Amino acid sequence: MTSPLMTLDRIDKSFSGQHVLQNISLNLTQGEITTLIGPNGAGKSTLVRIVLGLLAPDSGSVTASKSLKIGYMPQKLHIDPTLPISTYRFLQLANASYQVCHSALASVGIAHLAKTPIQKLSGGEMQRVLLARAILRKPNLLVLDEPVQGVDINGQNALYKMIGSLSKSLNCAVLMVSHDLHIVMSETDQVICLNHHICCQGRPEQVTKDPAYLDIFGQTAL
Numbered sequence: 001m002t003s004p005l006m007t008l009d010r011i012d013k014s015f016s017g018q019h020v021l022q023n024i025s026l027n028l029t030q031g032e033i034t035t036l037i038g039p040n041g042a043g044k045s046t047l048v049r050i051v052l053g054l055l056a057p058d059s060g061s062v063t064a065s066k067s068l069k070i071g072y073m074p075q076k077l078h079i080d081p082t083l084p085i086s087t088y089r090f091l092q093l094a095n096a097s098y099q100v101c102h103s104a105l106a107s108v109g110i111a112h113l114a115k116t117p118i119q120k121l122s123g124g125e126m127q128r129v130l131l132a133r134a135i136l137r138k139p140n141l142l143v144l145d146e147p148v149q150g151v152d153i154n155g156q157n158a159l160y161k162m163i164g165s166l167s168k169s170l171n172c173a174v175l176m177v178s179h180d181l182h183i184v185m186s187e188t189d190q191v192i193c194l195n196h197h198i199c200c201q202g203r204p205e206q207v208t209k210d211p212a213y214l215d216i217f218g219q220t221a222l
Contacts, residue, residue, distance in 0.1 A: 008061075039216055048175070096136045102114065
């Protein structure tokens with residue numbers, strides 16, 4: 001059995017006396033895609049920041065493998081529209097070689113946009129650039145914060161399939177925040193439904209039938 005890359009055990013986190021996360025336990029395992037869902041204000045971003053090591057929990061423990069290498073994709077990134085920078089140059093800012101940048105762009109299907117000014121990219125193309133940047137160092141854990149933000153429905157499906165393919169080709173764990181379980185279901189191994197605590201978790205087809213999930217999202221989410 002594969003050991004988890006990261007284990008969170010009974011994590012609690014509060015801000016100004018308000019509980020944001022309570023008794024959160026989960027494993028992130030190489031080769032598995034975990035999708036984190038929940039309403040706005042449920043603590044998803046706080047949990048992501050703890051996984052990234054940007055926040056420490058108030059109690060509980062975070063145990064990471066010594067081999068852990070994280071790639072992170074934010075929801076979106078604001079770039080000054082007057083900044084003259086190409087897609088390739090944007091990736092190169094991460095101190096990556098031309099070959100590494102080109103390989104990452106090819107992996108997400110946009111190598112032909114290497115010389116395109118980043119301000120001229122569509123929403124879907126920009127998300128692919130951010131995904132390319134996240135895989136530059138060949139991470140074994142990808143953390144994706146709403147990776148299809150601002151992308152149309154066809155683009156969302158394509159991005160989710162690409163994330164599934166990258167998980168296999170890189171043999172990495174994926175922790176993905178999403179509001180679209182019905183779209184991402186086919187690319188997800190484990191779903192965690194969060195509302196300050198873990199309301200339910202399991203395979204997508206199990207979670208969508210769980211009363212706790214239905215109580216938050218309703219039948220319209222199916």
